[in-house]
Amino acid sequence: MTPEEFRRYGKQVVDWVAGYLSTIEDRPVRSPVAPGEVRDRLPAHPPERGEPVEDLLGDLDRVIMPGITHWQHPDFFAYFPANASGPAILGDLLSSGLGVQGMVWATSPACTELETVVVDWLAELLGLPAEFRTDGTGGGVIQDSASSAALVALLAALHRASGGKIRDHGVADTYRMYVSTETHSSLQRAGRIAGLGGGNVRAVPVDPVTFAMDVGELRRMIAGDVAAGAVPALVCATIGTTSTTAIDPVAEIGALCREAGVWLHVDAAYAGSAAVCPELRWINDGVAEYADSYATNPHKWLLTNFDCGVLWVRDRRPMIDALSILPEYLRNTATESGEVIDYRDWQVPLGRRFRALKLWSVIRWYGAEGLRAHIRTCVELAARFARLIDADDGFELHPGHPFGLVCFRPRWPSSVPDPNAETLAVMERLNASGELFLSHTKANGHVLLRLAVGSPATRAEHVEAAYRRIAAACQERR
Template sequence: MTPDDLRRHGHRLVDWVADYLEGVGDYPVASRSAPGDVRAALPPHPPTSPEPFDAVLDDVASVVLPGITHWQSPDFFAYFPANASGPSILGELLSAGLGVQGMLWATSPACTELETHVLDWVVDLLGLPDRFRSDGPGGGVIEDSASSATLVAVLAARHRAGGAAAMGEMVGYASAEAHSSVRKAFTVAGFRDDQLRVVDVDEHQALRLDHLRTLVEEDVAAGRRPFFACATVGTTGTMAVDPVRAVAELVVPHGTWVHVDAAMAGAAGVVPELRWVNDGLELVDSWCFDPHKWLFTNFDCDCLYVADRSALVEALSIVPEYLRNAASDAGDVIDYRDWQVPLGRRFRALKLWFVIRHYGAEGLRHHIGRHVELAQGFAARVEVDPRFELVRPAELSLVCFRAAAGDDESERIMHAVNASGRALLSHTRVDERFVIRASIGQTTTEQRHVDALWELLGAAADGRPIEPRLQPDGFPPGARG
C-alpha cells in the first residue's frame, strides 16, 4: 500500500468510523450473532491473491458489524463503559502511524517523556497526592489494564518483602468483592491459593475492617508475613468503596504494600466535589485507574502510580546486552519496560494527551459530573417506584436495583430489555439475590437515553410489548467511497 493508497483508503475509513459513531445508536446494542456465525461467513482459507480494499470494507459491514456489541452506543448501560472519543481515536491512529516501540527512552525519547509528563498532569487533574509525581521517588506508568497494574504491584510488593525466596511465608488480602484480577495476579506470581486471604464484606459490599484485623493478627501470630493488601474504590459488582485509609493504617505497620484498584471510580476525582474517592491515598504504595473506562480514552489505557518506584523497577528490571545504552546506564532516564511485564510498549500516551487537551479539565469535569447526575436521577426514580427497589445508594455512576417481586422478575425484566436491542444492562448478585446494574457513563449518553431506559424497564415490568430495534440496512456510507 503506497502512501497515496493509504491516504485515499484512510480518508474513507475515517469517514466510515465517523459515520458509524454518528449512527451507532440506531443499531441493536447487543450482537444477535449465534456461536460460529462470524466464522461461517469467512472463507476457510486465506486469499491467494491480493484483494482490493473495497472488498475488505464490504466484509467489515457484512461480517464484522453484525457480530459487534456496540459498546459506544449511548444505550449501552452494561458492565462498565469502554468509552472512546474522537480525540482518543485520532491519538490511537497517530500512534499506529508512528509505529513506535517505546521499550526504552533511547528507542524514542518522546514516547517516554510525553508519558511521564501526561501522567504528572493526571496527578493534578484528579487531585492525587504529590508522592505520585515523577519529580520525586514515585511516578506513573501507562499499563494495558488494571489487571496488569495489580500484577506488577504484587510483584513489586513481593520483591520488597524479600523476593521469591521468601514468598512461602507471605500472605495477601483482598475483599470478596475485589476484582478477579487480584486472584489471577497471585496465581501468575506463583503464590498458592491459600496465600490470598479473602476478607468479608459488610452490608454495603465494602471490605470489613474487623475481619481484616482478625486475619492479619492470626497470620502474624502464625509467623506469616502480610506483604500485600488490595483495597478497591468502586467494585465491579456494585461500585462499593473499601475504607482505604483504615486499611492502610491497619496493615502498613506490618510492612504491607497497599495497592488501590480504582479502575472505574478513579476518574471521578476530576470533579473536586467527588474527590472523597481519593481519601487515604497519601498512605498507600500504589494506585491505578482506567481512562479507558470513564475518561473518554479508548482501550487500552490504565494509569498506575507508585509512591516509590525503586521496588517496582528492581523487581522487573532485566538488562541484556542488546538493550544497554548510555542514557540508561547513567540512570538519567526512565525506561518504562522496567515498569511492566512485557518488554515492548506502544505510544499510548498520545491518545490520553489528545483527550486531555481536547476536553480540558473543565470539559472532563462537566461530562463526569453529568454522568453522576444522570445516575442519581435514575436512582431517585427507582426509589419512588413500587415495582423496583434500590440495592445501594448511587454515589457515582452505577445504579444497582432489582424488582420488588423477586429474583425471577428481576431477571425477566433485564432479559426483556436486552432482547429488545434498545438498551443493554448487566447483572450481579448481592447476598445471593439477582441485581440489575445500570452503568451510566458512555461518552454520548444523555438524559433522553436514560429516560428511554426507564421507559423500557417500566414496559418490561408491566408486561407490555417492546418494539425491537432492528439491524439497519446497509452500512455507514463512508465505506462506500
C-alpha cells in the same frame, strides 16, 4: 501500500468511522448473532492474492458489524463504560502511524517523556499526592489495564516483603495478599500468576450493607497469619467495586497496613476518574497518606479508548528491582547514565505502544473543564435514573450510587417461586430486544440489575426511556 494509497484509503476509513459514530443510535445495542455465525461467514483459508481495501470495508459491513455489540451506544448501560472519543481515536491513529516501540528511552525519547508528563498531568487532575509524580521517587506508567497494574503492584510488594529474595528464589508458601469478597477477580488472578496460589489470597468479609471491607476482620486475619509464620505482603483496597461501586475505608486500611508493614494497593479502575471533580475527591481519602500504589483506567470513564490504565507508585524502586533484567542487546548509553526512565522495567511485557498519545490528545482536547463536565453529566443522569426507580414501588433501589452506576431489583409478588430467575429473565428479554443493554450482579443473595451511565452520547431521554422499558418488562411478568 504506498503513502498515497494510504492517504486515499485512510480517508475512506476515517469517513467510515465518522459515519458509524453518527448513526450508532440507529443500531441494536447488543449483537444478535449466534455463536459461530461470524466465523461461518468468513473464508476458511487466507487469500492467495492481495485484496482491495474496498472489499475489506464491504466485509466489515456485511460480516463484522452484525457481530458487534456497540459499546459507544447511548443505550449501552452494561458493565462499565469503555469510552472511545474522537481525540482518543485520532491519538491512537497517530500512535499506529508512528509505529513506535517504546521499551526503553533510547528507542524513542518522546514516547517516554510524553508519558511522564501525561501521567503527571493526570495525577494533578485527580488530586493525587506529589509523591506519585515521576519527577520524585515514585511515578506513573500507562498499563494496558488495572489487571496488569495489580500484578505489577503485587510483584513490587512481594519484592519488598521478601527483601529481594523472590528475584532468585521464587515465591515460597509464606506470603499473603488480602482482598475483600467484593474485590475484582483480577487480584485473585494476579495472585495466581505471581505464584502465591489461591489459598494465599485471603478474602476479607465485607459490611453487609455498604459492601466495604471489614477492617476488623482484616486486622484479625493479618494477625492470625503473622502468628502462623506467614508474611503479609499486600492489601488491596477498592474505590468503586465492580459489582456495586462500594468504597473500602482506605484510610483505616492504610493505617493498619502501615502498622503491619504491608503494601497498600488502591484499585480505582472505574471510579478513580470521578476525582477530576473536586466535589468527588473525597473518594481518595487516605490515598495521600497511605497508598503505596494506585490504579485507574482512563479507558473506562475518561473518554480515552481502550487500552489505557495508569498505575502510580509512591516509591518506584521495589517495582524496578522486581522487574528489571538488562540483557546485552538492550544496553545503551542513556540507560547506563541512570538519567532516564526505561518503562520496560515498569510493566510485565518488554515492548510497549505509544499509548500516551491518545491520553495526551484527550486531555488537550477536553481540558480539565470538559473532563469534569463529562463525569458530572454521567453522575447526574445516574441520579435521575435512581430517583425514578426509588419513586416506583415496583423496585428496590440498592443504597449508595455516587458515580454513574445504579443497582436495583424488581419487587416480585410473594407468589413468585424464584425472584432471582424472574429478574434475570427480564434482563435477558430487554437485552435481546436490542433497545438497551444491562448487566447484573448478586448481593446478599439477591440478583441486582446494574445500569451504568458512561457514554458521552447518553442523554436524559435515554435513561428515562430505559426506566420505562424496564418497568414495562417487569410489569408484564408480574
